[in-house]
Amino acid sequence: EAQVTQNPRYLITVTGKKLTVTCSQNMNHEYMSWYRQDPGLGLRQIYYSMNVEVTDKGDVPEGYKVSRKEKRNFPLILESPSPNQTSLYFCASSSRQRVSGGQINEQFFGPGTRLTVL
Amino acid sequence: GQSLEQPSEVTAVEGAIVQINCTYQTSGFYGLSWYQQHDGGAPTFLSYNGLDGLEETGRFSSFLSRSDSYGYLLLQELQMKDSASYFCAVASGAGSYQLTFGKGTKLSVIP
Numbered sequence: 445e446a447q448v449t450q451n452p453r454y455l456i457t458v459t460g461k462k463l464t465v466t467c468s469q470n471m472n473h474e475y476m477s478w479y480r481q482d483p484g485l486g487l488r489q490i491y492y493s494m495n496v497e498v499t500d501k502g503d504v505p506e507g508y509k510v511s512r513k514e515k516r517n518f519p520l521i522l523e524s525p526s527p528n529q530t531s532l533y534f535c536a537s538s539s540r541q542r543v544s545g546g547q548i549n550e551q552f553f554g555p556g557t558r559l560t561v562l
Numbered sequence: 563g564q565s566l567e568q569p570s571e572v573t574a575v576e577g578a579i580v581q582i583n584c585t586y587q588t589s590g591f592y593g594l595s596w597y598q599q600h601d602g603g604a605p606t607f608l609s610y611n612g613l614d615g616l617e618e619t620g621r622f623s624s625f626l627s628r629s630d631s632y633g634y635l636l637l638q639e640l641q642m643k644d645s646a647s648y649f650c651a652v653a654s655g656a657g658s659y660q661l662t663f664g665k666g667t668k669l670s671v672i673p
Contacts (some may be wrong), residue, residue: 451579452663455643475659477659477661479663484665485665486649486664486665486666487649487651487666488663489660489661489662489663490659492659492660493577494659500581500659500660502660503564503596503662533604534604538658548595548610548612549592549593549595549653549659550595550607551597551605551612551661552607553604553605553606554604556604557605
């Protein structure tokens with residue numbers, strides 16, 4: 445089954461304790477991305493990766509790190525989590541499809557990781 | 563920077579038609595997409611407009627006017643299961659990899 449998986453699904457941690465949220469996709473997609481979703485703010489892009497070893501900042505990258513050593517995996521790292529990083533996190537992957545007028549970046553989202561930083 | 567505006571809430575009756583508007587301001591533009599998200603679920607892709615005009619997919623249609631920086635999602639023959647949040651998203655930046663989402667419109671379908 446084609447899917448994006450994230451682990452853990454739920455995490456409660458304390459300020460300053462390093463954590464990693466894993467993301468894996470089995471669709472051989474080039475593009476992967478991380479978002480955070482907060483009430484009233486919608487989805488905001490944290491980092492994205494266009495392919496292995498190619499990453500770039502999204503709109504809210506502060507406090508986060510990513511790496512893309514393999515095509516299927518795109519972990520999100522919080523070196524020193526703070527309470528303002530309490531949020532629902534989504535990983536997504538896609539491959540570009542060229543259509544008239546541009547290229548669709550249809551993103552497939554993982555189930556989400558609910559993170560609470562105390 | 564990028565910004566997208568869409569209504570925060572819309573209520574409509576089962577069987578009716580509803581339109582969710584989205585206006586955007588972006589430094590680059592590579593198309594407008596729409597995503598649906600049910601409570602507790604992940605967003606799922608609905609449609610994409612790269613050119614001006616209407617795209618139809620079953621009960622859902624999406625429209626784009628690049629000159630007006632405006633688009634909308636049209637849902638016809640509303641069903642209770644259409645109650646969800648709907649997000650417009652603009653692809654900007656080289657290769658359309660940078661995706662900026664609106665804050666979402668919560669649609670409630672009532673009997």
